[in-house]
Amino acid sequence: MAAEAVDLILTADAVLTVDAAGTVVEAGAVAIRAGVIVAVGPAVDLLARFVAVEVLASPGCVIAPGWVNTHTHLAMNLFRGAADDVTLEVFLERMISAEMRTLSAETVSIGTRAGIAECLAGGTTTALDMYWFPRASRAVAAEAGFRLLNGPIFMGDQDPEGRDFAGMLAEGRAILADNRAETPDDDLWVMPHSAYLLDRGQLESIRALAADAGARVHTHASESHGEVAMAAQVNGDRPVAVLDQAGLLTARTVLAHAVHLTDGEIDRIAASGVAVAHCPVSNLKLGCGIARVPDLLAADAAVSLGTDGAASAGALDMFAAVRMAALLHKGTTNDPTMISAERAVRLGTVDGARAVGLADVGTIEAGMQADLQVVRVETLNAQPTRDPWSALVYAATATDVRHTVARGRIVLRDRVLQTIDENTALRELSEVAAR
Ligand SMILES: [Zn+2]
Numbered sequence: 001m002a003a004e005a006v007d008l009i010l011t012a013d014a015v016l017t018v019d020a021a022g023t024v025v026e027a028g029a030v031a032i033r034a035g036v037i038v039a040v041g042p043a044v045d046l047l048a049r050f051v052a053v054e055v056l057a058s059p060g061c062v063i064a065p066g067w068v069n070t071h072t073h074l075a076m077n078l079f080r081g082a083a084d085d086v087t088l089e090v091f092l093e094r095m096i097s098a099e100m101r102t103l104s105a106e107t108v109s110i111g112t113r114a115g116i117a118e119c120l121a122g123g124t125t126t127a128l129d130m131y132w133f134p135r136a137s138r139a140v141a142a143e144a145g146f147r148l149l150n151g152p153i154f155m156g157d158q159d160p161e162g163r164d165f166a167g168m169l170a171e172g173r174a175i176l177a178d179n180r181a182e183t184p185d186d187d188l189w190v191m192p193h194s195a196y197l198l199d200r201g202q203l204e205s206i207r208a209l210a211a212d213a214g215a216r217v218h219t220h221a222s223e224s225h226g227e228v229a230m231a232a233q234v235n236g237d238r239p240v241a242v243l244d245q246a247g248l249l250t251a252r253t254v255l256a257h258a259v260h261l262t263d264g265e266i267d268r269i270a271a272s273g274v275a276v277a278h279c280p281v282s283n284l285k286l287g288c289g290i291a292r293v294p295d296l297l298a299a300d301a302a303v304s305l306g307t308d309g310a311a312s313a314g315a316l317d318m319f320a321a322v323r324m325a326a327l328l329h330k331g332t333t334n335d336p337t338m339i340s341a342e343r344a345v346r347l348g349t350v351d352g353a354r355a356v357g358l359a360d361v362g363t364i365e366a367g368m369q370a371d372l373q374v375v376r377v378e379t380l381n382a383q384p385t386r387d388p389w390s391a392l393v394y395a396a397t398a399t400d401v402r403h404t405v406a407r408g409r410i411v412l413r414d415r416v417l418q419t420i421d422e423n424t425a426l427r428e429l430s431e432v433a434a435r
Contacts, residue, residue, distance in 0.1 A: 071306025
């Protein structure tokens, strides 16, 4: 029988498929053709069955799906370290003033490129990204081979290009039309910042814009006590209720944070199908609190993970988010069985993909998009590797990622970025930060 041709075969000590059964293939391999996974199985079988343009062998490593970061602001790498150890309210005040001074299509491109470089070098292949100049970010992501989900952002009357709200709606409509034309198969996104920086009328206009375009929605909700109070001041109710009344609490919306929830809000979130992007590192750093993730999971709500931007989280590090999600809720519940290592990997991969509506991302199975990370575990910090889930969650770090494959393309090879010049990205970032 003639061997079947594929583009790439990856082999490693184990493949964490993250399929429904949690299958781990020891001495495993993944065969990829045209950006799609063709087969997963024992390396001996796949190497006999397929002939590949390249076989990338990674002894001492495990292969896992690329991380799906369901809440970030990539270009905020420009502002890393600019507002540490302050409250969310002070953070936002400082950030918005710096952003209005600094941001342009050029600087957002530079910040986003550095952010995507950090993501790819740390095993993240998809991000839900809320920021200004979304056209600029999309162009950078397309060059880098990164799966970026974004769309027009609405943040009250804040616009670095000086539009009023009507102008922002018109620009939003134009961006959605262009995105639809350029990537007809991808879902569109509309990004109202929050129920405290937008009033009810604005939220309803944004919902109508999203409905007309068939777009998904991403927003912040109930991140801090201060935010809950501000929503009450601006809109007379708690953020989740305001969003619900505006028609934005649906299975096509992702809420970032959702830290301060009542029991009733948890029930409503679960019933509506809205997804919660849990950002534990950012929530801790800003002193916002600890999201009620065990209660959300018990209610069968959709939960995924995000980093938030580098200015609020310190880094776009999904290993940190996954590990923190696994650790934090053991601490709050005094229950070490809460969020196992495997469950944490699911939150960071397949659950994130489902939250953002990607049915063919987040697991390593035939027919899925080839978004993968190859992580070295034969290291001082991860040996011996008794359980690859445990190694990935409790021991490995972002710098242990050897290779990253996005849509079948090797975008990080032996820790060298292939689609972004790392030195140029860093130099440009420093130049903008020094302005
Ligand atoms: Zn955010």
